[in-house]
Amino acid sequence: MSKPLPDTPLLDQLESGPWPSFVTGLKRLAKDKDMMADLLSQLETSYKTKKGYWKGGTVGVFGYGGGVIPRFTELKDENDKPLFPAAAEFHTLRIQPPAGMHYTTAILRKMCDVWEEHGSGLIAFHGQSGDIMFQGATTADVQPAFDKLNEMGFDMGGAGPAVRTSMSCVGAARCEQSCYDEARALRTVVNTFLDDMHRPALPYKFKFKFSGCPNDCVNSIQRSDMAVIGTWRDNIQTDDALGKAWFAKHGAKELVNDVISRCPTRAITLVDTKDVSPAEGISSVALNDSQSLEISNHDCVRCMHCVNVMTGALAPGKDKGVTILIGGKSVLKIGATMGTVVIPFMKLESDEDYERLLEIAQNTIDFFAENALEHERTGEMIERVGLVNFLEGIGVDIDPNMIVHPRTNPYVRMDTWDEEVEKTNERKAKAA
Numbered sequence: 001m002s003k004p005l006p007d008t009p010l011l012d013q014l015e016s017g018p019w020p021s022f023v024t025g026l027k028r029l030a031k032d033k034d035m036m037a038d039l040l041s042q043l044e045t046s047y048k049t050k051k052g053y054w055k056g057g058t059v060g061v062f063g064y065g066g067g068v069i070p071r072f073t074e075l076k077d078e079n080d081k082p083l084f085p086a087a088a089e090f091h092t093l094r095i096q097p098p099a100g101m102h103y104t105t106a107i108l109r110k111m112c113d114v115w116e117e118h119g120s121g122l123i124a125f126h127g128q129s130g131d132i133m134f135q136g137a138t139t140a141d142v143q144p145a146f147d148k149l150n151e152m153g154f155d156m157g158g159a160g161p162a163v164r165t166s167m168s169c170v171g172a173a174r175c176e177q178s179c180y181d182e183a184r185a186l187r188t189v190v191n192t193f194l195d196d197m198h199r200p201a202l203p204y205k206f207k208f209k210f211s212g213c214p215n216d217c218v219n220s221i222q223r224s225d226m227a228v229i230g231t232w233r234d235n236i237q238t239d240d241a242l243g244k245a246w247f248a249k250h251g252a253k254e255l256v257n258d259v260i261s262r263c264p265t266r267a268i269t270l271v272d273t274k275d276v277s278p279a280e281g282i283s284s285v286a287l288n289d290s291q292s293l294e295i296s297n298h299d300c301v302r303c304m305h306c307v308n309v310m311t312g313a314l315a316p317g318k319d320k321g322v323t324i325l326i327g328g329k330s331v332l333k334i335g336a337t338m339g340t341v342v343i344p345f346m347k348l349e350s351d352e353d354y355e356r357l358l359e360i361a362q363n364t365i366d367f368f369a370e371n372a373l374e375h376e377r378t379g380e381m382i383e384r385v386g387l388v389n390f391l392e393g394i395g396v397d398i399d400p401n402m403i404v405h406p407r408t409n410p411y412v413r414m415d416t417w418d419e420e421v422e423k424t425n426e427r428k429a430k431a432a
Contacts (some may be wrong), residue, residue, distance in 0.1 A: 003037040003086070005030055010047040011040065029121045035136060036120055038084035042075055045083075059091050059139055061146045065199040067094050067156035068142055089138045090120070094131035094157035095149055096190070099183035100170045101126065110152055118145035128223060129207055130167030131157040155194075162200035163193045163365065164207045167220075171212035171230075177307065178212035179230025179320040180348045185210050188354050189361060196365065203372040206365060213316060214302045220328070220339070225378040226364060227325040227339045228348075228357070232317035235297045236307070238285035243313035247287040255287070259306050267299035268306060285313050321347045324357075326364060326390075327379030337379045340387065342394075344401035363394035397424060 005027060015021045026043075030036035046052055059070040069092035075083040082088035111132070115121055120136025127133045132154075137145055146156065157165035166189055169175070171182035189208050196202070209220030212230045220227035247255065260268045271284075273292050283295040295306070295314075307314045324346070325339025343360065347353050364378070367390065372381040382390045391398060398420075 003034045006037060006041045006044065008040050008044040011044055026122075033120060034086035035090070035138075036087075036122070038087035039090065039120070039136070041084045042073060042087055045075060054090070059142055061143050061156065063198075064156050066159040066162050067198065068092070069094065069159060087136075090135070091137045091139065091142055093119075093134040093137065093142065093146060093149075094127065094129075094159055094165065095134060096155050096157045096165050097126055097130055097132050097167075099168050099186045100173050101130075102170075102173065107152065111149070114145055114148045114152075118148070126167070127165075129158065129164040130209075130218075131165045156198060158197040158200075158205070160200035161202045161204050162198075162206070163196040163202070164205050165197065166190050166208040166210065167218050167224075168210035169212050169217040171210075175212060176311070177215060177304070177316060179232055179316055180212065180322055182210045182212045182230070185228060185322075185348060185354070185357065188358065192358055193361070193365070202365070202369055204375050204377055206368060206378065208361070214304045215308070221325055222328050222336065222338055223330065224328050224339070225326065225368075226361060227328055229323050229325065230316075230320065231302050231323050231345065232320045233345050234317040234319040235281065236283045236295055236300065236317055237315040238283050239313050239315070240286040243285035243287055243293065243310070246310050246313050247291075255293075259293075259309050262305055264303055264305075265299045265301055267296045267301075269294050269296075283314075285310075321345050324360060327377075327382050329377045329379050332375075332377055333380050334383055337383075338404070339379070340382065340404045341402045342391070342396060344399055360394065360396070367393040397427075 008023075011023045014023045023040075026036055026040055030040055042053060053074045054071045055074050057070040057072050059068045060066070061068065071090045071092065073082050073084065073088045073090075077083055111123065111134075112121075115123055115134050118137060118141040119134055122135045124133035124135060134145065134149075150156075166186045168182040168186040172178040172180070173183065186208075190197070196206075206226075207224040208226050208228070209218050209224035210228045211218050211220045214229060214231055216227075216229055220229060255270070260270060270287075271292055271294050273286065273290050281297045283297060285293050287293060297317075307316065322343075322345070323341060324343035326342045327337060328339035330336050346356065348357060368378050368381060371385060371393070372378070373384075376384075387402075388398065391402075
């Protein structure tokens with residue numbers, strides 16, 4: 001280290017609040033690395049001028065068309081030399097994480113050692129697509145850094161107009177709410193579309209994400225073009241002993257305020273035990289010798305709130321599977337959108353189930369590749385071409401459970417239903 005820490009009065013203000021600041025971390029790294037000292041100088045300049053000074057370019061590793069985010073400085077002196085030369089190149093390597101983000105401390109230490117040697121020391125776990133973001137390397141160091149990470153068993157992630165690195169929650173490995181094997185689903189999809197990830201050839205990016213239950217801990221419904229979310233289609237499971245233990249600890253006030261009143265469809269009621277009679281579609285859990293909680297499974301929308309509050313006493317049903325949604329994304333051309341339900345429910349257990357998952361994914365990517373405009377996400381393409389045309393293009397029949405958002409009025413037109421049924425039957429007959 002030869003450079004002293006630069007004066008950064010504007011960045012210093014970000015350390016003055018009550019919360020930890022990223023600036024503190026950058027300064028700590030800058031004590032040992034000139035690259036980080038110059039990075040602070042460039043960032044301070046951006047805060048002064050309210051302009052960004054990074055531009056892209058072409059940087060990669062042998063055999064890959066993507067996975068590296070190039071950053072070259074545009075801050076130059078009168079001789080066209082970088083004002084802050086140690087940070088003139090600040091590239092990012094995207095590396096695929098293990099499914100469910102499982103690491104050993106030994107692996108994490110090895111990653112840190114690699115980036116101390118070949119990069120800035122700045123690592124982000126994880127990016128929006130789930131990648132491990134190794135931030136800050138010169139062009140000369142990109143290949144050696146990747147070679148060492150690859151020797152540890154890690155592969156390059158996606159970047160550019162390509163299938164991006166998939167992401168899953170920890171799921172079945174540690175979570176009792178899991179409704180399918182998220183890690184297997186992720187690895188099955190990644191292994192199938194690896195070439196589309198490493199060699200960008202799509203109109204724009206395409207993301208998969210896998211959540212084990214409707215809690216959607218990886219926020220797949222908002223952050224992925226194809227979201228696979230675990231769910232169930234039978235009754236919520238109950239446990240009387242755990243129900244009584246929960247009620248004895250928390251009491252009636254918390255039950256009413258935090259469980260019953262927060263059910264979005266008013267599917268939960270408090271009843272006297274003597275009035276309880278077994279009924280189809282009703283789940284009942286005892287609270288004490290005189291009171292029980294009843295859940296109308298027909299009205300339940302699987303929001304998970306009651307299950308989260310009364311974990312154990314209430315649990316997901318036994319007939320588990322997944323819902324598949326297409327078209328989620330952040331702000332771009334038509335604003336932020338959540339995924340549209342395309343497959344309301346399917347089992348995901350057997351090899352045939354996984355083949356069906358891959359078939360839907362492949363058809364969706366093929367339709368996207370052929371019909372999307374440049375720099376257009378899947379959800380925007382569906383808005384433009386229409387959901388009916390998209391469903392026909394990927395070979396999925398229309399289902400009344402396919403929704404973008406909850407209904408806003410109670411009226412349903414039924415005068416054309418017979419005609420639509422005939423059309424559907426005709427399509428099936430032709431396909432057969």
